Amino acid sequence: MSAEHLLIDHVSIEFDTPKGKFKALDRVNLRIAKGEFVSLIGHSGCGKSTVLNIIAGLLQATEGGIVLDGKEVNEPGPERAVVFQNHSLLPWLTAYENVELAVRQVFRGKKSKREMQEWIEHNLRLAHMDHAMHKKPSEISGGMKQRVGIARALAMKPSVLLMDEPFGALDALTRAHLQDSLMEIQNELNNTVVMITHDVDEAVLLSDRIVMMTNGPAATIGEVLTVDLPRPRDRLALADDSRYNHLRAEVLRFLHERRGEKVEPTATMEPDTAAGSNAASVSKPRRNAKEAA
Numbered sequence: 001m002s003a004e005h006l007l008i009d010h011v012s013i014e015f016d017t018p019k020g021k022f023k024a025l026d027r028v029n030l031r032i033a034k035g036e037f038v039s040l041i042g043h044s045g046c047g048k049s050t051v052l053n054i055i056a057g058l059l060q061a062t063e064g065g066i067v068l069d070g071k072e073v074n075e076p077g078p079e080r081a082v083v084f085q086n087h088s089l090l091p092w093l094t095a096y097e098n099v100e101l102a103v104r105q106v107f108r109g110k111k112s113k114r115e116m117q118e119w120i121e122h123n124l125r126l127a128h129m130d131h132a133m134h135k136k137p138s139e140i141s142g143g144m145k146q147r148v149g150i151a152r153a154l155a156m157k158p159s160v161l162l163m164d165e166p167f168g169a170l171d172a173l174t175r176a177h178l179q180d181s182l183m184e185i186q187n188e189l190n191n192t193v194v195m196i197t198h199d200v201d202e203a204v205l206l207s208d209r210i211v212m213m214t215n216g217p218a219a220t221i222g223e224v225l226t227v228d229l230p231r232p233r234d235r236l237a238l239a240d241d242s243r244y245n246h247l248r249a250e251v252l253r254f255l256h257e258r259r260g261e262k263v264e265p266t267a268t269m270e271p272d273t274a275a276g277s278n279a280a281s282v283s284k285p286r287r288n289a290k291e292a293a
């Protein structure tokens with residue numbers, strides 16, 4: 001991994017709410033290297049999406065900022081592609097056309113028609129969606145829609161892939177398949193990824209580092225855990241790996257210690273679950289200021 005690539009530089013944010021100012025984040029500070037896979041984990045409402053949205057340029061920090069490859073970024077750009085929990089595909093377009101739309105925006109005038117077609121197909125293949133590329137979102141499953149969303153994000157050739165609970169709405173088996181696909185893609189492309197997850201197993205399986213956030217208001221980074229498990233990683237082998245289980249226990253400990261603090265979340269902890277299953281996760285009981293606003 002090379003030197004600093006993405007800097008989250010002492011980011012704080014305050015929202016205006018009917019009850020006054022609400023400080024959601026307080027001096028979140030993190031350096032991310034090129035090709036690194038970083039997960040953000042923390043109890044519901046602590047500010048994970050806010051961090052991701054600030055990196056994406058969808059929200060502005062009140063203090064501090066985001067520096068990508070030495071340049072401050074304040075607005076959305078194709079070098080920071082986002083994959084949301086709900087696919088956000090245009091329903092009247094096919095999978096191919098959804099990816100095409102993004103490719104045209106980024107590569108107009110830079111790639112020929114033929115090159116664009118090859119590039120779209122290449123990315124749909126990477127996400128294992130080439131067999132259904134001419135289907136519309138209503139004709140494919142939830143997991144397939146997420147695959148198209150991933151293909152669309154990858155096709156923008158982003159420096160950073162931002163993923164907000166990309167597999168959160170999927171069943172455990174589909175989720176496991178997509179995690180494996182993401183690891184394969186990551187192995188091939190070496191993308192920088194910042195991913196939000198509520199799933200402890202998913203965080204340990206996929207990440208190079210897990211950033212654990214304290215509860216809000218004024219949430220910040222509590223601890224950072226380095227996941228030094230060799231790659232490629234195999235979920236079944238990891239289930240019996242003592243290092244894997246130690247890391248998993250560390251994340252659960254962090255979350256458990258913060259249980260009941262301010263946002264009153266609950267962490268479901270079920271021992272002896274296979275790696276990548278959705279059993280060890282932080283439930284999403286309720287939102288606070290955003291709902292009150």
Ligand SMILES: Nc1ncnc2c1ncn2[C@@H]1O[C@H](COP(=O)(O)OP(=O)(O)OP(=O)(O)O)[C@@H](O)[C@H]1O
Binds near residue numbers: 288
């Ligand atoms: N536009 C807004 N106006 C007011 N408060 C907001 C706004 N956006 C977020 N918040 C508040 O900021 C805090 C962080 O919200 P955020 O959505 O980032 O949390 P999260 O960790 O991603 O939550 P979850 O895990 O439930 O998705 C919450 O208290 C939320 O209510």
